[in-house]
Amino acid sequence: DQQVKQNSPSLSVQEGRISILNCDYTNSMFDYFLWYKKYPAEGPTFLISISSIKDKNEDGRFTVFLNKSAKHLSLHIVPSQPGDSAVYFCAASDRYQLIWGAGTKLIIKP
């Protein structure tokens, strides 16, 4: 039973446009959410996080939105750049461990 779901295995976006990556969760006890980015043959690197007391967190080109009632979060990348092409993982914390989604492969087209 997947508690964190990323329903789009891949997403293709034109360079300069907005990329929107989605993540749904089922456990209402999750109170902290993170996005990690992973290049091939490397470990994931932390990108941005959000606490459940907030509904938005921004860091440069990256913004994460949290909708607690819908148990949904999204990562917006504006504008998308070629170096953003990677796999993006959503993760949720219940204070004891991180539960990871399966990832979405983002491809930025020139």
Added chain:
Amino acid sequence: DGGITQSPKYLFRKEGQNVTLSCEQNLNHDAMYWYRQDPGQGLRLIYYSQIVNDFQKGDIAEGYSVSREKKESFPLTVTSAQKNPTAFYLCASSRGTPLETQYFGPGTRLLVL
């Protein structure tokens, strides 16, 4: 230059063989983690350790063992009891709890001959 190193990059296991994956960190982090990644799935926690000489099982600990004799090192042994060991293994560390940002090594790909 702080970070996490994992070795080897690729590892081949024969039937019935135990193999050990190395993970070392020089970030002075207390907590260390081992994850397994299979195609189309998220990272799944195998074991984690929040302090030297102490570790806890994650969701998929069966067929694996770990030790934490030093703060810097958290080796993972894939035993012969693990019937489907082919996967990408990632080691991570954080300052304390899982709420802290986790820093990952480059991973080890384990293949069965």
